[in-house]
Amino acid sequence: MAGAEETGAHDGKRRKTYQGTHKAMRDGVWHSLAPAVAECGRAAAVLCGKERLKYVSLAVLVVQNASLILSIRYVRTLPGDKFFYTTAVVLAELLKMLTCLVLLLLQHRGNVCEWLRYLYESIVLQPADTLKLGVPAVIYTLQNNLQYVAISNLPAATFQVTYQLKILTTALFSVLMLHRSLSRAQWGSLLLLFCGVAAVQVQQVGGGESSTAGGDQSYLIGLVAVIISCVSSGFAGVYFEKILKGSGGSVWLRNVQLGLYGTALGLFAMWSKDGAEVARLGFLHAYSPAVWAVVLNQAFGGLLVAVVVKYADNILKGFATSLSILVSTAAAVFLFDFHVDWLFATGAAMVIGAVYIYSLPPRPSAAAAKKEDEKGPVGATVLSVKS
Numbered sequence: 001m002a003g004a005e006e007t008g009a010h011d012g013k014r015r016k017t018y019q020g021t022h023k024a025m026r027d028g029v030w031h032s033l034a035p036a037v038a039e040c041g042r043a044a045a046v047l048c049g050k051e052r053l054k055y056v057s058l059a060v061l062v063v064q065n066a067s068l069i070l071s072i073r074y075v076r077t078l079p080g081d082k083f084f085y086t087t088a089v090v091l092a093e094l095l096k097m098l099t100c101l102v103l104l105l106l107q108h109r110g111n112v113c114e115w116l117r118y119l120y121e122s123i124v125l126q127p128a129d130t131l132k133l134g135v136p137a138v139i140y141t142l143q144n145n146l147q148y149v150a151i152s153n154l155p156a157a158t159f160q161v162t163y164q165l166k167i168l169t170t171a172l173f174s175v176l177m178l179h180r181s182l183s184r185a186q187w188g189s190l191l192l193l194f195c196g197v198a199a200v201q202v203q204q205v206g207g208g209e210s211s212t213a214g215g216d217q218s219y220l221i222g223l224v225a226v227i228i229s230c231v232s233s234g235f236a237g238v239y240f241e242k243i244l245k246g247s248g249g250s251v252w253l254r255n256v257q258l259g260l261y262g263t264a265l266g267l268f269a270m271w272s273k274d275g276a277e278v279a280r281l282g283f284l285h286a287y288s289p290a291v292w293a294v295v296l297n298q299a300f301g302g303l304l305v306a307v308v309v310k311y312a313d314n315i316l317k318g319f320a321t322s323l324s325i326l327v328s329t330a331a332a333v334f335l336f337d338f339h340v341d342w343l344f345a346t347g348a349a350m351v352i353g354a355v356y357i358y359s360l361p362p363r364p365s366a367a368a369a370k371k372e373d374e375k376g377p378v379g380a381t382v383l384s385v386k387s
Contacts, residue, residue, distance in 0.1 A: 058320045065324035068297045069156050075290050076152040083286040085148035086270035095299035097259025100252040137261030139236035146229040153222030157329040161200045162226050169234025189357035196350030322352040
């Protein structure tokens with residue numbers, strides 16, 4: 001009898017010990033997993049926020065691309081006095097630079113002393129680094145002025161389609177300067193892009209926009225301006241990318257450096273082309289709310305591209321470009337009496353398809369695919385247990 005009681009007491013004690021150990025293990029596991037679970041929750045929230053921001057930024061980019069071209073075309077074809085587009089380029093560069101300065105100040109938590117020290121050390125004390133930005137600044141200033149010339153002489157939809165040649169020039173300069181390799185699909189898309197743009201130019205010779213803007217427009221001048229703009233855009237973009245990847249520094253700091261050059265060069269271009277007229281009529285001659293909207297759109301459009309590059313990928317950027325072409329064409333039909341025939345529609349479709357194909361990620365090579373097959377399915381792990 002006593003033995004049975006001792007056995008029962010021993011079993012009860014062992015059960016309590018087991019329950020206590022189990023509870024301790026459970027609590028320990030929970031305490032070890034709780035931070036990971038919380039971190040996963042926070043990561044999911046961040047990903048949802050980034051995903052939302054990605055599509056919002058792309059939607060805004062579509063509207064910005066289409067509205068900038070349409071608004072420039074609108075203000076440049078209005079009857080009456082014309083504003084000096086060289087002054088608009090200067091104001092856009094100045095606003096962009098001031099915005100980047102404010103963003104850098106926010107990065108330094110509003111500490112003006114640290115902000116000024118950072119600018120002094122990054123710009124003044126590193127003249128060689130700052131001078132590197134002189135080359136793309138000259139080209140960007142030329143490009144911004146040429147865009148006004150091109151849009152003033154070409155229908156908005158024609159300019160939007162033709163301007164996609166910058167993809168071709170960017171790809172070629174990437175191969176030459178960055179030694180980047182392109183897939184067969186990308187080379188094919190570039191050929192398709194060129195053919196689509198050529199089809200649009202053939203259509204434009206026979207028809208296009210029935211605008212009452214005046215007879216001072218020259219299709220040839222507009223075409224030459226947009227081609228030079230595409231070449232300069234491709235070279236400047238690749239050169240700027242090479243600088244960003246070859247050295248440190250914030251993107252906002254690089255834009256401040258570009259803005260310093262761009263503002264000075266823009267003032268020089270304004271003085272060279274319109275200096276006498278600006279002195280006589282004023283810097284803001286013929287500026288209307290629509291012109292100010294163009295300046296703001298151009299100033300913040302470049303910063304918007306930086307946001308899209310950060311939060312989106314090439315496929316979605318390709319979609320944004322394609323959608324902006326469609327939006328510009330549809331709006332031009334209603335706003336400027338633009339005539340869309342089968343040749344323009346075919347050329348535009350070829351350009352949109354080329355943009356989409358070029359933005360697709362390259363397929364893995366046969367050797368890489370074979371290597372992946374040898375690794376087995378994703379997530380499969382072989383565990384070796386030492387005896």
